[in-house]
Amino acid sequence: xxxxxxxxxxxxxxxxxxRAVRHLSGTAQVMGVVKANAYGxxxxxxARLLVHHGVHQLAVATPEEAxxxxxxxxxxxxxxxxxxxxxxxxxxxxxxVRPSLSTLAAARDLHRAAVRLGRRAPVHLEVDTGLGRYxxxxxxxxxxxxxRLTMLDHLVVASVYTHLGGTCxxxxxxxxxxxxxxxxxVVEVLxxxxxxxxxxxxxxxxxxxxxxxxxxxxxxALLYGLAPAYAAAPLGIGLRSVLSLTSHIAHVSEMPAGAxxxxxxxxxxxxxxxxxxxxxxxxxxxxxxxxxAGRVLIHGCHAPIIGTxxxxxxxxDVTDIPQAALGDAVTLIGAQGxxxxxxxxxxxxxxxxxxxxxxxxxxxxxxxxxxPHAPMELxx
Ligand SMILES: *Cc1c(COP(=O)(O)O)cnc(C)c1O
Numbered sequence: 001x002x003x004x005x006x007x008x009x010x011x012x013x014x015x016x017x018x019r020a021v022r023h024l025s026g027t028a029q030v031m032g033v034v035k036a037n038a039y040g041x042x043x044x045x046x047a048r049l050l051v052h053h054g055v056h057q058l059a060v061a062t063p064e065e066a067x068x069x070x071x072x073x074x075x076x077x078x079x080x081x082x083x084x085x086x087x088x089x090x091x092x093x094x095x096x097v098r099p100s101l102s103t104l105a106a107a108r109d110l111h112r113a114a115v116r117l118g119r120r121a122p123v124h125l126e127v128d129t130g131l132g133r134y135x136x137x138x139x140x141x142x143x144x145x146x147x148r149l150t151m152l153d154h155l156v157v158a159s160v161y162t163h164l165g166g167t168c169x170x171x172x173x174x175x176x177x178x179x180x181x182x183x184x185x186v187v188e189v190l191x192x193x194x195x196x197x198x199x200x201x202x203x204x205x206x207x208x209x210x211x212x213x214x215x216x217x218x219x220x221a222l223l224y225g226l227a228p229a230y231a232a233a234p235l236g237i238g239l240r241s242v243l244s245l246t247s248h249i250a251h252v253s254e255m256p257a258g259a260x261x262x263x264x265x266x267x268x269x270x271x272x273x274x275x276x277x278x279x280x281x282x283x284x285x286x287x288x289x290x291x292x293a294g295r296v297l298i299h300g301c302h303a304p305i306i307g308t309x310x311x312x313x314x315x316x317d318v319t320d321i322p323q324a325a326l327g328d329a330v331t332l333i334g335a336q337g338x339x340x341x342x343x344x345x346x347x348x349x350x351x352x353x354x355x356x357x358x359x360x361x362x363x364x365x366x367x368x369x370x371x372p373h374a375p376m377e378l379x380x
Contacts, residue, residue: 016240033059159215225239
């Protein structure tokens with residue numbers, strides 16, 4: 001039986017995107033961000049591919065994601081980018097996962113766990129340079145708190161970082177300057193110079209690493225071939241989409257003029273049409289707003305989505321693709337021949353950004369890695 005939906009990762013595309021990132025980041029280490037199921041690409045398979053192709057470290061949003069990676073056998077350094085609760089600190093220390101700290105209370109929680117386990121815990125100190133979420137304020141009070149943290153002798157500051165909130169080159173550069181000033185103050189109280197990282201995809205694409213090279217960069221979007229949500233500059237760096245989403249034709253019927261298709265008869269045929277049903281719907285991550293606006297690829301041709309996008313089905317018009325038949329491949333995202341549909345097209349139609357649509361692709365489908373030579377299954 002054909003799989004209802006197939007989600008594939010193009011290994012050659014990931015490899016080339018990493019190359020593009022390294023071109024933008026020189027000799028800096030690359031910390032690949034795999035939060036949110038690797039932007040929908042599948043946490044474990046995406047992390048494996050990234051590490052295999054030269055990404056040095058991984059970053060996640062939650063301790064749970066870090067544990068999944070460790071359970072899967074990934075040994076690269078892993079950072080949790082958001083605060084970790086007191087109860088999860090011990091597990092992170094035990095699994096050698098590095099938490100981010102932005103309060104003294106969290107530092108003490110972590111220190112207690114490290115002392116109990118008899119380990120020294122590497123940590124990342126976050127500085128708030130304008131995003132206003134987490135991180136120490138770049139103020140004398142912030143520096144004073146970090147100075148108190150240095151008394152906690154089981155903590156080792158592995159890096160100091162910030163997540164920039166800017167959306168244009170100038171505001172990104174301003175945030176970076178605030179970070180650099182704060183970093184020098186932190187160095188004075190630490191007595192050593194830990195690695196710094198600040199640049200995510202949009203700042204990297206804007207070329208900020210050339211102006212201010214730091215020891216590490218922290219991209220997500222670019223690795224998956226996604227234009228950054230807040231592109232500060234035109235890209236032109238040859239990114240390749242990594243994820244493809246395919247299904248098949250589950251049913252074909254010829255409808256007379258005047259027939260209604262989909263819920264609420266939102267679509268009524270003006271002339272006889274051939275309708276193909278595709279067993280993929282909004283529960284699988286297909287945005288409902290693609291109805292009447294989006295399209296799929298069948299036999300290398302575009303077929304418009306008509307009617308409504310249901311929970312597990314959608315309908316397309318294949319009148320102009322006479323060879324379309326039961327079981328034929330339907331590409332929802334990806335290429336067929338010379339044509340392609342990317343997440344950006346869905347995002348535009350849905351009034352959102354590419355990572356928003358991709359993180360909604362149901363995590364339940366295994367991600368199949370297409371290697372440059374032969375397909376290889378990696379568990380989801
Ligand atoms: C998501 C995230 C990134 C990666 O952002 P992209 O724009 O996808 O490159 C980097 N750092 C932090 C703290 C993040 O939350």
